Amino acid sequence: MFAALGILILISTSCYGLDNGLAKTPPMGWLSWERFRCNTDCVNDPENCISEKLFQTMTDLVVADGYASAGYEFINIDDCWLEKHRSHDGKLLADRQRFPNGIKALSDYIHSRGLKFGIYEDYGNFTCAGYPGIIGYEQEDAFQFAEWNVDYVKLDGCYSLPLEMDLGYSTFGKLLNSTGKPMVYSCSWPVYQIYAGIQPNFSAVKTYCNLWRNYDDIQDSWTSVENIIDYYGNNQDLIAPNAGPGHWNDPDMLIIGNFGLSYEQAKTQFAIWSILAAPLLMSVDLRTIRPQFKRILQNRKIIAVDQDPLGIQGRRIYKHKGIEIWSKPIGPLYENFYSYAIAFINRRSDGTPSDISVTLKELGLINFNGYRVEDLYENVDYGVLYPNTKIKVKVNPSGVVMLKGEVQFPN
Ligand code: GLA
Numbered sequence: 001m002f003a004a005l006g007i008l009i010l011i012s013t014s015c016y017g018l019d020n021g022l023a024k025t026p027p028m029g030w031l032s033w034e035r036f037r038c039n040t041d042c043v044n045d046p047e048n049c050i051s052e053k054l055f056q057t058m059t060d061l062v063v064a065d066g067y068a069s070a071g072y073e074f075i076n077i078d079d080c081w082l083e084k085h086r087s088h089d090g091k092l093l094a095d096r097q098r099f100p101n102g103i104k105a106l107s108d109y110i111h112s113r114g115l116k117f118g119i120y121e122d123y124g125n126f127t128c129a130g131y132p133g134i135i136g137y138e139q140e141d142a143f144q145f146a147e148w149n150v151d152y153v154k155l156d157g158c159y160s161l162p163l164e165m166d167l168g169y170s171t172f173g174k175l176l177n178s179t180g181k182p183m184v185y186s187c188s189w190p191v192y193q194i195y196a197g198i199q200p201n202f203s204a205v206k207t208y209c210n211l212w213r214n215y216d217d218i219q220d221s222w223t224s225v226e227n228i229i230d231y232y233g234n235n236q237d238l239i240a241p242n243a244g245p246g247h248w249n250d251p252d253m254l255i256i257g258n259f260g261l262s263y264e265q266a267k268t269q270f271a272i273w274s275i276l277a278a279p280l281l282m283s284v285d286l287r288t289i290r291p292q293f294k295r296i297l298q299n300r301k302i303i304a305v306d307q308d309p310l311g312i313q314g315r316r317i318y319k320h321k322g323i324e325i326w327s328k329p330i331g332p333l334y335e336n337f338y339s340y341a342i343a344f345i346n347r348r349s350d351g352t353p354s355d356i357s358v359t360l361k362e363l364g365l366i367n368f369n370g371y372r373v374e375d376l377y378e379n380v381d382y383g384v385l386y387p388n389t390k391i392k393v394k395v396n397p398s399g400v401v402m403l404k405g406e407v408q409f410p411n
């Protein structure tokens with residue numbers, strides 16, 4: 001009897017998922033890919049190539065310019081950090097020219113500034129840009145990351161078979177855990193399966209991964225941001241329920257402050273990403289970002305929406321003639337009544353703001369004690385409003401108005 005119990009306990013612990021206790025709120029940080037890509041030309045472009053210098057510079061700026069105190073904590077390398085071949089004994093090697101001091105030294109540098117360090121690899125024969133992948137070296141690489149004191153691993157899925165990903169990604173998640181070094185695990189598992197026509201097993205994905213990509217890479221354009229917003233809205237019934245503390249959908253990086261988004265569009269990306277409880281990974285040149293974009297990225301009230309401890313992914317609750325309303329339940333709660341963050345977005349391009357009039361009740365804010373309503377970009381406090389109160393917002397073309405309604409308690 002006792003022996004049988006012992007076996008049962010063994011089975012149940014070995015079936016248990018990632019459970020690394022990490023990413024209780026969506027990860028926040030800086031990631032190189034969207035802005036700096038695979039620029040390996042440090043001879044002609046030393047300031048912008050993928051090199052230890054770039055990551056050190058961004059580390060310094062995340063601290064010095066107030067991003068760290070707003071909550072951004074990871075400095076993450078993306079693709080193109082590797083030599084084209086492993087060492088003779090099978091180890092991953094950082095490019096010797098561009099990372100002359102090696103990955104451990106960069107990791108130490110980032111940690112010494114009070115931040116955390118993330119790295120990129122690929123569950124395949126190669127990374128997407130053609131550097132060595134982890135297949136055949138899973139165990140060695142997981143332990144190598146632990147030895148380098150890595151805090152976050154993004155595991156891409158190029159050059160691998162989507163059908164094998166259920167096994168491959170879950171095995172690597174367990175290997176990361178077995179190192180004893182807690183590492184946030186970012187997976188690209190669902191997106192490659194969706195592209196291959198396979199319906200991902202999301203209950204497995206959320207068991208093994210702290211975050212995962214569902215859809216296309218973000219590019220530096222409003223069209224790209226709109227496509228992602230549409231994907232998350234159109235597929236929300238399937239996607240949204242999978243998010244929660246420790247496991248998040250990742251609609252990809254923030255491109256705020258780059259070349260492709262206007263000020264209004266940048267505000268819209270930040271608002272919708274926070275409604276989606278998305279990881280907030282800036283991919284921008286922090287040396288040259290303009291102050292108005294920095295202010296968006298450091299808007300603490302909107303960051304608090306994203307980081308709300310309940311971890312409920314918001315949804316699109318209205319869409320008609322280019323006007324959309326997105327809503328995310330947040331704390332505090334009164335009995336079963338949530339507070340809400342609400343984003344009104346205007347996808348129209350006729351050159352004048354659009355008016356949206358709606359009662360709180362129509363937005364789902366039905367508690368009779370009312371809600372204290374404030375504008376999260378304009379810092380206007382509307383006081384306590386009630387379910388029958390009609391509010392009217394003016395939303396700029398491709399812009400957003402973002403409100404929070406905090407449920408009131410009876411006196
Ligand atoms: C894929 C990923 C991107 C980026 C590149 C790097 O396209 O989705 O986020 O990591 O690979 O090559």
